[in-house]
Amino acid sequence: MPTHDILVAGCGIYGVTAALELHARGHRVAVIDPGPIPHPLAASTDISKAIRAEYGGDEEYTILMEEARPGWLAWNEEFGETLYHEWGITMFTKGEMQPGGYEYESYQLCKRRGHPIERLNADEIRRRFPAWNADLYTDGYFSAHAGWAASGRVVEVLAEKARRVGVGLYAGQTADRLLRDGDRITGVQTREGETFHAGTVVVAMGTWSWLLAPELRSVFKSVGMPVVHLKPANPSLFSPPLFTGWAADVARSGWYGFPYHPQAQVVKVGFHGPGPELHPERDERVVTDEDIRRLRAFLAETFPALADAPVVYTRRCLYCDTFDEHFWIDRHPTLAGLVVAAGGSGHGFKFGPIFGGLIANAVEGKEDGRLRKFRWREAPAGARGQEASRFHG
Ligand SMILES: Cc1cc2nc3c(=O)[nH]c(=O)nc-3n(C[C@H](O)[C@H](O)[C@H](O)COP(=O)(O)OP(=O)(O)OC[C@H]3O[C@@H](n4cnc5c(N)ncnc54)[C@H](O)[C@@H]3O)c2cc1C
16 A cells, blocks of 8 residues: 555544645645445445534534535535535424523524524414424524534545545445554554555544544443334424424433435434443444334334334444543643544544644644634543533433
């Protein structure tokens, strides 16, 4: 294999955007991934991911999303297809939104920052979004600068672009071991027996990252979340303008989801909360009968018309959770030539358009205040997740 300036291990949203940006900055870049790309088990690979700026009172993420949104619109133009569907998002609560709560703080912050966001009461919810049980969900808002991205397809078109512009893309190569020369990382040995030498290795392997860099084991967890696709009897009730991306008191319930997917012809529901810790390679990833029972109970009270809809597909997808649920984009503190870009913690995809720049700045050692939150850090005793929309049990 030719020697590269930078070898990126992993071709999910972090890896592929990093490779494209580093290539654009003049580096010779290669990417390896077990393949196929997009990898069926990767977190990035799915029919949809929610794109939203709502992060409670956490203004840094809201600002990052303000930076990312033009990137989504630009990708739609550049690739000549709608990768990002800006159909808006509804965030409703059981009872009035409360100061300190996720929805209330998100609403106040987004409103203050000038986002197009409309507060809705029960009557308006009933009239505009009739699939919701407005006897129970009586407050919340509609946010227009939000929607969903066709995430697997996004990775696919970005990987095609990477190939086209001259990034060395090696599907079928699984990083097995970092090569070291003293305190410097010099490349990667793959399971398939190839050796890739590089000035810098970027570990962008999502939930698999700690297998290659075991020091991440104490700060990363691989946690499985159920994803379920349902076939509604009345698709138009679950399509815009009557239905959008949604979160149902999410920080207290974990449930969120998507409108009727025009190609897949399903309504996708996800759970953003606690989950079982699973080994990324050894453990089976299954959605259990208990998961489905809990989902049915939620649907019956929230979207009665979906309560008995047939389940047509399930997937247990692994989050790469950091101890505080903030991303991890930094150089290794002691090993030269090693950068980690991972830790999506169930909310990273939406920042795809700006990840490349952030990761490239970390690789090049450029000062970037946005990276402070994502720096290499120790887990303090009693550390807790801080992502505002996550149900913490
Ligand atoms: C169920 C679920 C729902 C989510 N919903 C949302 C959402 O609605 N909105 C949002 O913004 N975010 C969401 N996320 C989070 C988002 O998907 C992730 O933050 C993001 O996709 C992580 O990207 P990644 O590139 O770090 O990891 P991945 O996409 O997992 O990519 C890692 C890559 O590394 C490769 N790899 C594995 N082992 C090796 C190896 N040994 N050598 C080389 N390569 C290797 C894999 O094949 C894979 O291609 C969700 C995540 C999950 C799991």
